[in-house]
Amino acid sequence: VGSAQRERDLEGAHIVVTAGGTREPLDPVRFLGNRSSGKQGVAVARTAAQRGAQVTLIAAHLDTDVAAAASALADVVIVPVGTAAELAETVERHGVHADVVVMAAAVADYRPASVSESKIKKDDTGDGLTLRLERTPDVLAALAAAAVPGRTIVGFAAETAADRDALLALGRTKMARKGADILVLNAVGWTLGFGADDNAAIVIDREGGVVAEPVGSKDDVAHALLDAVVALRAR
Ligand code: CTP
Numbered sequence: 512v513g514s515a516q517r518e519r520d521l522e523g524a525h526i527v528v529t530a531g532g533t534r535e536p537l538d539p540v541r542f543l544g545n546r547s548s549g550k551q552g553v554a555v556a557r558t559a560a561q562r563g564a565q566v567t568l569i570a571a572h573l574d575t576d577v578a579a580a581a582s583a584l585a586d587v588v589i590v591p592v593g594t595a596a597e598l599a600e601t602v603e604r605h606g607v608h609a610d611v612v613v614m615a616a617a618v619a620d621y622r623p624a625s626v627s628e629s630k631i632k633k634d635d636t637g638d639g640l641t642l643r644l645e646r647t648p649d650v651l652a653a654l655a656a657a658a659v660p661g662r663t664i665v666g667f668a669a670e671t672a673a674d675r676d677a678l679l680a681l682g683r684t685k686m687a688r689k690g691a692d693i694l695v696l697n698a699v700g701w702t703l704g705f706g707a708d709d710n711a712a713i714v715i716d717r718e719g720g721v722v723a724e725p726v727g728s729k730d731d732v733a734h735a736l737l738d739a740v741v742a743l744r745a746r
């Protein structure tokens with residue numbers, strides 16, 4: 512799709528985008544987190560706004576430069592969140608009347624089962640420290656299960672995959688398990704994915720069919736997923 516045709520093709524649509532990575536507190540000074548910069552989610556917010564959508568960006572601990580770029584976006588309302596539970600609650604609140612929800616945030620799968628009110632002290636008995644973790648709510652799975660007519664749900668899948676086939680296989684399994692309308696598959700690793708400006712992705716539909724394979728900037732990936740959303744909504 513050329514940029515001229517794409518122009519304003521999301522006019523009138525309300526899109527909720529989550530971005531960044533959640534942090535789960537252990538005590539007043541520590542948390543369990545992840546390395547998501549928020550770049551991909553902010554790219555989705557930016558491109559959706561450019562294409563005419565009304566955008567709500569639910570932002571979890573964006574990198575400083577990414578947060579600055581997000582704040583500069585016209586027509587994007589930013590709602591900051593911290594934990595997976597806050598993100599879940601905020602998506603529920605802002606997502607009810609949304610036409611599209613894009614889950615680009617890296618949401619913690621587990622959180623400490625209890626949060627210490629005071630700073631956890633080290634001890635030298637030699638046993639180390641064992642943390643007990645509990646599951647967080649799966650926001651994407653809940654959105655998909657709700658199956659609200661007319662609401663399109665987009666997920667991301669970050670996988671440590673050796674090659675394209677492995678990435679696709681893992682992505683298809685995840686799609687079958689979670690049931691989104693569109694899933695964007697990304698290979699991640701120690702040096703791949705997080706914070707990078709470029710991104711290669713595979714966009715799959717509900718049946719696991721490949722609908723796009725964007726290679727380039729995170730804006731290119733964002734446009735490809737929004738193209739898939741527009742095509743799906745036109746069906
Ligand atoms: N996600 C979510 N709520 C969670 C965990 C993940 O909504 N508690 C969403 C992410 O925002 C992403 C998608 O689910 O859009 C896939 O996340 P990912 O971590 O790749 O998959 P998981 O289902 O969490 O499975 P696993 O981490 O075990 O691979």
Ligand code: CA
Nearest residue numbers: 617618619620
């Ligand atoms: Ca996960």
